[in-house]
Amino acid sequence: MSRIAFVGAGRIGQTIIYSTLMSGVASEATIFDIVPNLPQRFKDELMHALAASGINTKINATNSVEDIKDADVVLISAGKPRKADQSRTDVFKDNAKIMMDFAKTLPKNNQNALFIMVTNPVDQMASVFMKYSGKFTISSGAQVENTRLRSFIADRLGVPVNSVDGLTGGEHGEGLSIFWDTVKVNGRPFDEVSKGVLSREDVTKYVKGIAAQIIGVMGGTSWGPATSMRDIIVSFCKDQKRVMSISMPLKYKDEVIHMSRPTVVGNPIGPTIEKSLSEEDQGLLNASAEKMYNEYKELLKTLSA
């Protein structure tokens, strides 16, 4: 049983907290947000849900970041969400300033925690937090896109979702890579099973575009990504060693960047297993690393502007 802290209790934060606590993995949860009374009243809601479900979790609710102590996992979803017409990088500067503040306050009381970034642009926010805190940080990365890929293919081909495998990686969002050699239906290659019914283009369009469509209608994504975040937390806390497309730190030239790669998620986290991908898919990752590095370097300049 683990001590889990949640920084940010907005739309995605609340959904992640609910999903995680309902899994029963947390012995103690700390919920922090700057909005007065929000963590406290959300705590009440959660206590009622946990009582109905017979789950015993001690919940601390606070408006002070200093109250987050001795956590095994600190998940950060505080910050500005993007609007439907904004890219994730549009919110970089504002959210990076918040991460630089957290980098000063969170590590000292949480020396042994795994830090998981959710705030967008998620890969760059993980890099900013790790750069300024010195703490090992991952981001939820493209794991949610794995679920978007598998569920769309299952729906369109009319097969059970558990019969569809497939991994994505590189950049979370519009720059994502789908590793087509890993996409299988009942163990058979995607192209063979989907012929005449569903194309790679249809799948790519859905996986990359569905978040913006959800944001346009519902104001933000929450349930889909939150369930992936829960899975990452549970796999780490229970050392399940599930292979997931989380965003791992990667030393690239003079910076540590974060890029999603298939990774064994246990305690400790790793290793990444991109070497088991086809040569073509590894090529996509190499191209992503260069692109993400260049974009990150440009974004870092905005912090001193």
Ligand SMILES: NC(=O)c1ccc[n+]([C@@H]2O[C@H](COP(=O)([O-])OP(=O)(O)OC[C@H]3O[C@@H](n4cnc5c(N)ncnc54)[C@H](O)[C@@H]3O)[C@@H](O)[C@H]2O)c1
């Ligand atoms: N990685 C993903 O897959 C994914 C999915 C959904 C949302 N997100 C990102 O998560 C972030 C939050 O999205 P949301 O929809 O929950 O937004 P939201 O506005 O509903 O919630 C953000 C919360 O952060 C809090 N907050 C802001 N600054 C803070 C600070 N300095 N200290 C403590 N709390 C602070 C706000 O009070 C608010 O409750 C956004 O950046 C969004 O783009 C990422």
